[in-house]
Amino acid sequence: MLVVGICGSPKKERSSTRFLLQQALESAAEILPTEDSESDTTLLLDVSEYEIRPCTGCDACVRRDPCPESDEDDMRKIEEVLRKADGIIIAAPSYFTSVPGILKNLIDRSRPMKMQDQxxxxxxxxxxxxxxLRLGGQEPVIDLLNRYALTQGMIVVGAVGDPVTDGFFGGGSLQTDDGQWRSPKKDEMAIASSRRVGKRVAEIASSLKSE
Ligand SMILES: Cc1cc2nc3c(=O)[nH]c(=O)nc-3n(C[C@H](O)[C@H](O)[C@H](O)COP(=O)(O)O)c2cc1C
Known part of the structure; x- marks a missing residue:
């Protein structure tokens, strides 16, 4: 079993979303069965380490021709990793209430995977x-990512915890409720909610596999 985490931050270091994604993957790994002690159950892919060109809209993928951009960049390597995944978690910072351009490139460039038999x-x-910001566009980002997954035919799950106190997605903000600033490492709600996303993805992926 493999859960792949995609960190959608363009930052090479000190990424908040990368930290939360690591939490989610750690939590997933706690419950994922391993085939043998050598095989990894989780893998973190940083978009910042790859060249991902924008989609040019040529529709080669619709005609089931190879994507011409993939001859020039790293998209085939990413596709290879995604093919192996049983579960996928995307962690993205809010950039003007949407996702960073490099992650949107990955999303758009994954269209050939849809066109090749989903x-x-x-x-x-x-x-x-x-x-x-505390009110910085978290929900539109989650909505965008979930809609992306739905259009790819994936099975979208959320964080499931206490029905009264816990929200449905992993996330938080550098800004505290009283307007101060903190590191995500001090954002307990963000850590706990991200861990719940990881756990839920692993639980559902495992139960589907055992069916
Ligand atoms: C181009 C850009 C746009 C941003 N837009 C928003 C925004 O709309 N709302 C917000 O709360 N924060 C915004 N931020 C701040 C980031 O969401 C925040 O710093 C986040 O923690 C970055 O995550 P990362 O460290 O994983 O890259 C923006 C940052 C950048 C660089």
Whole structure:
């Protein structure tokens, strides 16, 4: 079993969303069965380490021709990783209440996977976000990511915890409720909610696999 986490921040270091994604993957790993002690159950893919060109809208993928951009960049390597995944978690910072351009490039460029017999169909999907502001566009980012997964035929799940106190997605903000600033490492709600996303993705992926 493999859960792949995609960190959608363009930052090479000190990414808040990467920290939360690691929490989610740790939590997923706690319950994922391993085939042998050598095989990894989780893998974190940083978009910042790849060249991902924008989609040019040429529709080669609709004609089931190879994407011409993939001859020039790293998208085939990413597709290879995604094909192996049972679960996928995307963690993205809020950039003007949407996702950073490099992650949107990945999303758009994954269209060939849809056109090639829905290669991402039935993979379990969870979303995490982080924003600077307390009210910084977290919900539109989660909504965008979940709709992306739905259009790829994935099985979208959320964080499931206490029905009264816990929200449905992983996320938080650098800004505290009283307007101060903090590190995501001090954002307990963001950590706990991200861990719940990881756990839920792993639980559902495992139960589907055992059916
Ligand atoms: C181009 C840009 C746009 C941003 N837009 C927003 C925004 O709309 N709302 C918000 O709360 N924070 C915004 N931020 C702040 C980031 O969401 C915040 O710093 C987040 O923690 C970054 O995550 P990362 O460290 O994983 O990259 C923006 C940051 C950048 C660089």
């Amino acid at each position: 290669e991402l169909k039935d993979k379990v999907f969870g979303a995490i976000t982080y924003a600077g």
